[in-house]
Amino acid sequence: MRVIAIDGPAGSGKSTVAKAVAERVELPYLDTGAMYRAVAYAVLRAGGDPADEEFTANTARSMELDVGLERVMVNGSDATVEIRGPEVTRSVSLVAANPAVRVELVSRQREWTERRGGGVLEGRDIGTVVFPNADLKVYLTADPEERARRRAKEVADLDYETVAADLARRDTFDSTRAADPLAEAADAVLVDTTGLSIPEVVTRIAQLLEERS
Secondary structure, X not given: OEEEEEEOOOOOOHHHHHHHHHHHHOOOEEEHHHHHHHHHHXXXXXXOOOOOHHHHHHHHHHOOEEEOOOOEEEOOEEOOOHHHOHHHHHHHHHHHOOHHHHHHHHHHHXXXXXXXXXXXXXXXXXXXXXXXXXXXXXXXXXXXXXXXXXHHHHOOOOOHHHHHHHHHHHHHHHHHOOOOXXXXXXXXXXEEOOOOOHHHHHHHHHHHHHHHO
């Protein structure tokens, strides 16, 4: 089973890079962040409070979830757009800090990968928790200003200052949470994507994988 783990903070280019890498090396791709967003979406849609750990954990355990390349289906509904909205974005770090939610989703991520014989997975704990023995671990980063500019382009209804403040808040929350905090694995290769094009980053990762083959 061949596994590539790509971790890093929001706005570092993980999703775009991981999709391109998966296509290049012909492996399936999984956006694990979308899974946590899907839980937040399901909780909010049910009228729950993401801060209610038991309700949120039960929602994660019982939900039907299908994260594909183009669509994210939650309990039979297409939530692709909604999981990227501001309400879910404000809640997702809280959901991701829930230990029971993490146990459930890590189990699903491992099952997904084993069923497909490998994959390119991106998130915040893939190389440290989900697949500590991955064939290749990459930690993507970028200057905070660059990350905020990228994210502001993705979310049309939020300005740069709002996005930058939200990224700083999420960085602090994600890196200091008790359950599986955002961290660079000791054996990960650090790739700073500031000023680099997507093809340049993808080529760098593909070369790293070839070196380990």
